[in-house]
Amino acid sequence: MKKQQVVIVGGGFGGIKAALELANDSRFSITLISDRNTFRYYPTLYHTATGGLQRQSSLPLAELFQDKPVTIVEGSMTAADRKARTVTLQDGRVYTYDSLVLALGVVTNYFGIPGMQELSYSVKSIEEITRFKTHVHDWLVDEGKPDPHYVIVGGGPTGIEVAGALPDYMKKVLQWHGIKHRAIHVDLIEGSPRLLPRFPKDASRMITRRLKRQGVKIHAGKVVQGLTADSLTVSGAPIRSHTVVWTAGVTNHPFYKEAGFQLTPRGKVTTDMYLQAEDNVYVIGDNANTPFSGMAQTALYDGAYVAKNLKRKASGKDPKGYGVKKPITVIPVGEKWAAVQWGGLRMYGWLGWVLRQAGDYVGYRDYQPWWKAYKQWLTEFGREESCEVCKAALAAGK
Numbered sequence: 001m002k003k004q005q006v007v008i009v010g011g012g013f014g015g016i017k018a019a020l021e022l023a024n025d026s027r028f029s030i031t032l033i034s035d036r037n038t039f040r041y042y043p044t045l046y047h048t049a050t051g052g053l054q055r056q057s058s059l060p061l062a063e064l065f066q067d068k069p070v071t072i073v074e075g076s077m078t079a080a081d082r083k084a085r086t087v088t089l090q091d092g093r094v095y096t097y098d099s100l101v102l103a104l105g106v107v108t109n110y111f112g113i114p115g116m117q118e119l120s121y122s123v124k125s126i127e128e129i130t131r132f133k134t135h136v137h138d139w140l141v142d143e144g145k146p147d148p149h150y151v152i153v154g155g156g157p158t159g160i161e162v163a164g165a166l167p168d169y170m171k172k173v174l175q176w177h178g179i180k181h182r183a184i185h186v187d188l189i190e191g192s193p194r195l196l197p198r199f200p201k202d203a204s205r206m207i208t209r210r211l212k213r214q215g216v217k218i219h220a221g222k223v224v225q226g227l228t229a230d231s232l233t234v235s236g237a238p239i240r241s242h243t244v245v246w247t248a249g250v251t252n253h254p255f256y257k258e259a260g261f262q263l264t265p266r267g268k269v270t271t272d273m274y275l276q277a278e279d280n281v282y283v284i285g286d287n288a289n290t291p292f293s294g295m296a297q298t299a300l301y302d303g304a305y306v307a308k309n310l311k312r313k314a315s316g317k318d319p320k321g322y323g324v325k326k327p328i329t330v331i332p333v334g335e336k337w338a339a340v341q342w343g344g345l346r347m348y349g350w351l352g353w354v355l356r357q358a359g360d361y362v363g364y365r366d367y368q369p370w371w372k373a374y375k376q377w378l379t380e381f382g383r384e385e386s387c388e389v390c391k392a393a394l395a396a397g398k
Contacts, residue, residue, distance in 0.1 A: 001027070003026070003027060003028055003029040004027060004028050004029065004098045004099065004310075004314060005028075005029050005031070005096055005097050005098045005099075006022060006028050006029065006030050006031070006097065006098065006099045006100075006101065006310065007031045007033065007087055007095050007096075007097035007099075007100050007101070008030065008031070008032045008033065008100075008101040008103065009033045009034075009077050009087065009100070009101070009102050009103065009104060010033075010034065010101075010102065010103030010104045010105060010285070011032060011033075011034025011035075011036060011038075011039055011061055012039070012040065012042075012103055012105050012285065012286075012299060013042075013103075013285060013296050013299035013300050013303065013366075014101075014103035014284040014285035014286075014299035014300065014302050014303040015032060015034070015101065015103035015284075015285075015303065016032070016039055016061075016064065016303070016367050017299070017300045017302075017303030017304050017307070017366065017367065018101050018103070018284070018303035018304070018306055018307045019032045019065070019068075019070050019303075020064075020065075020068070020367055021303065021304050021307030021308070022307050022310065022311070023065070023068040023069055023070050024068075024069075025311060025314075027311075027314045028310070028314070029069075029071075030069070030070045030071065031070075031071045031073060031095055031097075032061070032065070032070055032071065032072050032073065033073045033074075033075060033077060033087070033089070033095070034061060034072070034073070034074060034075075035074070035075065035076045036074070037060060037061055037062070037072075037074050038058045038059060038060050038061060038126070039058070039059045039060075039061055039064055039367075040057060040058060040125060040126070041056065041057045041058070041059070041363065041364070042057075042124075042296055043296060043360060043363065044056045044057045044360065044380060045057045045123050045124065045125075045129065045158075046123055046158060046161035046162045046165060046332075047161075047165065047380065048123075048126070048129055049123040049129045049132060049133070049162060049165075050162065050165040050166055050168075050169035051165075051169045051172055051173075052379075052380065052382070053379045053382045054126060055376065055379045056376065056379040056380050056382075057126065058126050059376065064367060064368065073089070073093070073095070075089040075090060075091060075093060076089060076090045077089055077090075077104075077255065078090050079259070080100065080102075080259055080281075082100075082278055082279075082281060084096075085097050085098065085100070085280070087100065097280075098280065099280045099281075099282070099310055100280060100281045100282065101282045101284060101303075101306055102256075102269075102277075102281065102282065102283045102284070102287060103283075103284050103285045103286075103287065103299065103302075103303070104253040104255055104256075104287055105253060105285070105286050105287070106250040106251060106252055106253060106286045106287075106294075107250065107251060107252075107253055107254065108122065108124065108246070108249065108250055108251075109249035109250055109251040110246065110249065111248075111249055113224055113225065113226060113227065114225075114226040114227070115226055115227035115228055116153075116224070116226075116227050116244075116246060119227050119228070119229060119244065120153070120227060120244045120245065120246040121135065121243065121244065121245045121246070122245065122246055122247070123158065123162060123245065123247070132245065135243065136170075136173060136243065137173065137177070139242065139243070140173065140174075140177045140179060141177075144179070145179065145182060146170060146173075146174065146179070146182060146184060147241065147242045147243045148182075148183070148184070148185055148240075149185045149187065149239060149240055149241035149242075149243070150166055150170070150184065150185070150186050150187070150241065150243045150245070151186075151187045151188075151189065151232055151239055151241045151243070151244045151245070152166070152186065152187070152188045152189065152244075152245045152247060153189045153224055153232075153244060153245065153246050153247065153248045154189070154190065154246065154247035154248030154249070155188060155189070155190025155191075155192065155194075155195035155196065155197075155218075155220065156196065156247065156248070157196070157329075157331045158247040159188060159190070159245075159247040159248070160188070160195060160196070160207060160211065160331055160333060161331060161332055161333070162245060162247060163186055163188045163211060163214075163216045164210070164211060164214055164216070164332065164333035164334040164337075165332075165334060165335075166184075166186050166216075167184060167186055167214050167215050167216070167334075168334065168335060170184045171184075184215075185215075185217065186214075186215065186216045186217070187216070187217045187219060187239060187241075188211065188216050188217070188218050188219065189219045189222055189224055189232075189234055189248075190218070190219065190220045190221075190222070191221070191222065191223060191224070191248070192220065192221065193220055193221045194208070194220050195207055195208055195211075195218065195220065196331075199329070199341065200341070200346070202346060203339055203341055203346060206339060206346075206348050207331065207333055207339050210333045210334065210337060210339075210348075211333060214333070214334045219234060222234045222235045223235050224248070227244055229242065230242065232244050250286075250294075251267055252266075252267040252268055252269070252286070252287055253287060256269050256283075256287065261277055261278075261283070262277070264289045266289070268287065268288060268289035268293060269283040269287050269288055269289060270289055271283050271288050271289060271290075273321040273322055274309060274319050274321065274322060275288055275290075275302060275305065275306055275322055282306045284299065284302035284303055284305075284306055285298065285299030285302050285303070286299065288302065290302070290322070290324065291324050291326075292324070292325070292326060292327055295327045295329075296327075296363065297325075297327035297328065298325070298327055300363075300366050301325050301327075305322060308320070326343065328340070328341070328342045328359065329341040329342075330352060330355060330356040330359055332352075332353060332356055336350055336353045337349055337350065337352065337353055338352035338353040338355070338356045339352055340352040340355055340356075357377075357380065360377060360380060361373060361374070361377045364376045364377050
């Protein structure tokens with residue numbers, strides 16, 4: 001029998017999960033197209049940005065799909081002809097599909113704030129993390145002292161995770177550079193009246209209390225108006241800083257609008273009860289208009305769901321409708337402390353941190369054999385012992 005050609009665009013949680021679920025079914029020929037050759041494990045990027053090992057957040061796609069019958073293509077999709085059932089990459093390569101799975105992820109949205117895109121830092125990729133770390137270390141070499149103010153913009157999970165880990169990280173960086181301890185000010189800016197505006201108030205209250213104990217100053221209900229090389233303007237008042245980390249906003253990938261997909265007012269792609277945007281075109285994860293779109297667990301669930309329905313279709317069975325699955329939310333705030341929201345259950349502190357560690361192992365296990373997942377999970381307890389970024393900064397300063 002002729003194999004069904006399944007093209008998956010996007011090397012994140014959803015795309016990888018769909019490819020892995022279909023890989024061992026001989027009825028399918030799978031092509032995975034990604035604009036990078038590594039998989040980002042987003043839940044631990046904040047830890048990599050604050051001294052953790054790169055390996056915990058980044059894994060080569062070739063290693064993930066070792067011994068799997070999946071064709072990995074590195075490139076950016078520029079067009080999808082849904083009538084001809086082809087996708088075209090930026091370099092002109094064309095791939096034909098019977099079923100297309102789109103999992104493109106989101107892009108950063110700076111909301112048009114002057115200077116923010118050019119001057120702020122981010123922790124959404126290894127490249128951006130490297131830029132942030134290099135700046136921190138270069139500043140210490142050039143000035144002989146740390147930037148006194150580090151400002152995080154965005155009181156969502158990522159902003160909270162970075163803000164909670166940054167004070168301890170900076171203490172270690174000063175030690176690596178042989179600089180006496182100095183006061184480090186970390187400010188967290190949120191436009192809503194409280195942190196985590198979509199979460200229960202008690203979770204917001206407990207996390208705010210924890211951050212304050214970590215020495216983080218909270219600015220809630222404040223509007224960010226502009227960024228220069230020396231300061232951030234917040235509700236008309238300047239905060240002097242040379243290190244502003246933007247975690248505040250994302251928007252759906254622009255491809256969907258450019259390609260004429262039907263979008264909701266929030267910019268998400270409208271799908272049917274099978275996550276189809278059009279016949280044989282599936283949109284999953286962050287891009288789809290589902291209740292918990294934007295969560296890694298949702299993307300994994302979506303990828304597995306679409307793969308199962310493609311198998312049912314290949315067997316001549318009717319597809320099953322999409323069932324919403326509420327994810328578990330775990331937000332770490334500093335060393336060995338996390339807030340957990342699991343349905344109606346709330347959990348805070350060390351026990352929450354333990355649950356987060358267990359959750360990360362389960363997350364790694366979703367796309368690797370148990371022994372590889374365990375090996376990667378252990379990297380969460382390692383740090384940059386030799387601080388290669390420090391060495392490079394110090395060498396450049398000599």
